[in-house]
Amino acid sequence: MCKLHGGTEADAAGMDITKGREILPANVVPTHYDLTVEPDFKKFTYEGTVIVDLDVAEDSTSISLNTLELDIHSTKIISGSQTISSSPSLSYDESSQTTKITFENSLKKGSKAQLEMKFTGQLNDKMAGFYRSTYKNTDGSQGVLATTQMEPTDARRAFPCFDEPSLKAEFTISLIADKKLTCLSNMDVASEADVQSEMSGTTKKIVKFNRSPRMSTYLVAFIVGELNYIETDKFRLPVRVYAPPNQDIEHGRFSLELAARTLEFYEKTFDSPFPLPKMDMVAIPDFAAGAMENWGLITYRVVDVLFDEKTSGASTKERVAEVVQHELAHQWFGNLVTMDFWDGLWLNEGFATWMSWYSCNIFYPEWKVWQSYVTDTLQGALSLDSLRSSHPIEVPVKKAEEVNQIFDAISYSKGSCVLRMISKYLGEDAFMEGIRQYLKKHAYGNTQTGDLWAALSQASGKNVVETMDIWTKHVGYPVVSVTENEKDNTIHVKQNRLLRTADVKPEEDQVLYPVFLGLRTKDGVNEELVLSKREDNFKIPSLDFFKLNADHSGIYRTSYTPKRLEKLGQAARDGLLSVEDRTGMIADAGALAACGYQKTSGVLNLLKGFDSETEFVVWNEIISRLGAIQGAWIFEDQKIRDGLETFQRDLVSEKAHKAGWVFKDGDDHIQQQFKGMLFGSAGMAGDATVRKAAKDMFAKFAAGDKSAIHPNIRGSVFGMALKYGGKEEYEVILDTYRKSVNVDERNTALRTLGRSKDPELIKRTLELPFSGEVKEQDVYLPLSALRTHPEGIGALYEWMTQNFDELARRFPAGLSMLGTLVSICTSSFTKKADLERVEKFFDGKSLKGFNQSLAQSCDAIKAKEAWLSRDRQDIKEWVEAYQAKSIKSEL
Known part of the structure; x- marks a missing residue:
């Protein structure tokens, strides 16, 4: 299945995950x-x-x-x-x-x-x-x-x-x-x-x-x-x-x-x-x-x-x-060979996710999907798995209503990342041979994770079980801290559990992962180095240039010293790092700042240093990491928020103007997305030229010229119309949702309505889910964009609390939509008082079917609150210095 969309930390290691299952008698x-x-x-x-x-x-x-x-x-x-x-x-x-x-x-x-x-x-x-x-x-x-x-x-x-999956007939x-x-x-x-x-x-x-x-x-x-x-x-x-x-x-x-x-x-x-x-x-x-x-x-x-x-x-x-x-x-992986119970869901979903990227890369090499895999699948996995309320890939499932909650970024994204990691470690030929053996041996039957490891071990001659069980049976992943010793050309590498809330307890940091270090030097990539202890020293050819986790196929974050990070920024400019390396490095730096490993101002300086970057996925990650900072600072002083928006505008405007927003037949697949992203990012950050272009396109569109807005920038133009416009623009977009025959266009219209900050228009957006004109499959769409501004976040929460009984009635516990809605309506808060409000509202209520989503929302709020308390002053000083410098250069 392809998904769109209180938890306690479950650690399956050493326990019988079949214990306590509610299953039918075997008579x-x-x-x-x-x-x-x-x-x-x-x-x-x-x-x-x-x-x-x-x-x-x-x-x-x-x-x-x-x-x-x-x-x-x-x-x-x-x-x-x-x-x-x-x-x-x-x-x-x-x-x-x-x-x-x-x-x-x-x-x-x-x-x-x-x-x-x-x-x-x-x-x-x-x-x-x-x-x-x-x-x-x-x-x-x-x-x-x-x-x-x-x-x-x-x-x-x-x-x-x-x-039950194992009762095939x-x-x-x-x-x-x-x-x-x-x-x-x-x-x-x-x-x-x-x-x-x-x-x-x-x-x-x-x-x-x-x-x-048999199925x-x-x-x-x-x-x-x-x-x-x-x-x-x-x-x-x-x-x-x-x-x-x-x-x-x-x-x-x-x-x-x-x-x-x-x-x-x-x-x-x-x-x-x-x-x-x-x-x-x-x-x-x-x-x-x-x-x-x-x-x-x-x-x-x-x-x-x-x-x-x-x-x-x-x-x-x-x-x-x-x-x-x-x-x-899935017709092979899931249907022909099926996991024996739902704790093995990842066998289905992780493999289908990995295989879709693998085949997409062969069919459309010009799309460079393994590059976007780093920004999309890997970051989705690492983000969710940095919460205490995440779960192991192989998660114990006891009851029917628990199953829907594990159709998430762990089963899909982390599962596929584990497979990518093992395919790199074994080599693609041995990995694929193992898959063939697995499918032949278990056709029309049911399997457990161990059956896959056995097939891969046999095909490769390596002990896959020993290595991989740790990755699937435990929650979380490590941050790998690197320090250097210039005397003997060695690096000291240490692993610890990473939590976004930055409050790892000693008992939560017991697991030692086999970390594939993937050491990149000027001589190439050494895939043989594995850190399986808490810490170790590794000799490397030269300290002039090295980077761990080449191409970011390993499931961990790497924390370098500020000095090494600076050198890596230079190495990126010198062309020594792959696109995946540059993207992953930015992602790691952003995530580690959020977890307290470095200052957020350091990330902003790192992003500034990528001004000569030319690749779409790297820019995608730059904008995404800046967006994460803006999301955490969304309730802070307006001057600081304006300063971050100015920084975004300065980063992308010139590039957006240069790339343009006219799409030609000769534009390749990536170029189209790159142009669209730069246009949207510059315009939403207030770039005057882009805003005017968007306004002109929207006026023609509103007057009846439906081809005035190119599909690649439709969402951005609608978003700008709502952010900078008013009721008139809202009516045009709502009317587009109601009358368009194109599902893509209708969804875009519905998805952007929440960008309007006008209280009356927020109220109208919040009436849509129960209006009868939005399908139940789409109720989350008009809500999503309300999270882009403080007014919307507050209104969303009020709407949820006032309508909770109706939401619970419409979306029963066994289905996944209620969890999605709870997450959308609660996870954007950043303050302790709001967290307490959320916890108080749900206290005493049945959390059946969405306890995991709620726990993850609460964890996300705690993480942002901790981040702000650490770096609020740091960002204030950085923004003030940046603005002062900007004014000076304008003079």
Whole structure:
């Protein structure tokens, strides 16, 4: 799955992570499901029948399976030709979401049985289980389609089942629907026939799909609705993209062709043929995640699969490519070979994330994705994992409602970073050979992390288990402090746990990580050096030039002396550092200032020294680190905030003017993003020339010229219109959201509305989530930009506290949206008093399903509060000196 989006520190080392799991009894094992479902689009309900073939592992007078919000109408148990019970007793346990079926005649160990259940369910609006998704047709009428989202634990919401990843079975699915509707499932169609519907009394069709291979319940999928499709024959099996009739299906062409190429590439790379008879990819109008890897039937948010070159920017294209390749990687890693329980989620998500970058790099080398990996994936992992309320990659999961909280930057980003680190250490050939062995050995089965390490050890001849278990079973990562001894050309390297709150306790600093030092010197990169002790000395060729963590494939921060940092700044200017090195060095310096390892003024001076930098990703990180400082100082004295904005303007304005904001056909992928970023950064920092250009474009756009704003700068132009404009500009952007047919443009409009500081407009923005005109999948979008100014941050929190009961009702604990909203509404505060307000509000409330998000928000506030108390005066003095110097140079 591709995600968009009280915790106590869980350390899984040395403990049995299976202990205390709420799992089903092992007395029966499902082998095959025969499932028939018929949706009712008028009542938003559905009827279903499921017949489950069971192997009986123990003498049994009861069967327990998972159900959630289903009404069971009849239950029958058959063994051989004998009906064991046609009216057994049923009891439901709400906390474990299980129905227990009890009967008198015992099922005998070693026998086979069948469980038949008839049931009805709600075609709900929660984007979970079997649910309804709506869209507006071009004539203004509402279209409805019924679709599924089973991961992680919502197959039980769709039909009674044994809803655990390790309980794999084969599935034969049949759908009953109106004849005009398209029916899809994981497999291809076996037969289609007319049927008299008991539910409606009319003649419908029953579409029966071929029997699937063994798979987990969370990968089951079926869709009923009005859909158009395009198809390609560029893969040996049919590949299609489907979309509702209100979308231009041709916008799926990029994803379609990419999918065909990617499937062929993965088959060769994994030496494993795709085992299903077809691949369908469907754009779903209401979708909680970014996409879901259902075997043979991948579902997507519209914006993550449909792409129009004319109306979307370069970054959107990259996102679509990455999501498509991520979901297709899952067809092997996750679907063919599946983790045995949710604590192994990272095996699915970490690998699919790594593989999407790996394949993207091969398909689009000019995108230089391993460079942006350092700013995107690595920084996301290091940021979350520097909080006390982070969790290990392999995190113990006990209950269903805990699972959604680990679909985060640890499972995805840190998981993929661990794989990148090990692939560099073993070498790509040995790493890929290990992956092939792993897939061959465990096809159609379930695995634990140790199985992957065993395959990589065998392929490489290195003891991977010993090295990597420490990285996956412990929370956090180290900061590596470097000092130098000029007498004997040695460096002294020491590792300690890094916490953003800068208050590491001795008991939290026990773990010693195997740190791959990746020493870069003028002779090249030495990948053999590993620090596995607390501290050690290493001899190096020369102290003139060296840098640790070459290309930043290691999961740690490096703290240098101010003198060495200065020399590295010079080395960057002299061309001795790779793009990844320069980017990572800036990221480390910024993060370490926030953690108290150096002064924030030193970071600002470092950024100033990069004025001759020419690479997009480095500038992306410079602007990002400056943004982090501005975020921490958002409630401070206006003069200081204005001074930081002036500094930003001085950094980027000249570059923005030089690059320009006219996009030509000859601009490459990176150049487009670079121009767009400089334009936005200069304009939002108040550059007069850029602001005027944006104002002119916006005026033409408002007058009806929809091509006046290039997609690469649409968000920036809208953002400036709202930051420097008023009600009139707000109306134009809101109207764009309401009337545009382009999903990308609508999302951009919605995402920028919160930039307005006008109290009346803030109020209107906060009314949008419950207005009925914003889909529940998008409720966080209008809220996000309110975090860019103090007025918005305060209003967001008030809105959350006033509407919390309604939010909890709309977004139940088992789904992830409530955690996202709590995080957005609380994490931007910077003061102790606000932290106390947040803690007081949630005191005594059930934190079920979002305790981790809340704990991480509170940690983030504590970290900023500590940062400010250390460096408030430091920044004040730096800004005053900078402004004095600026005035002097102007005179």
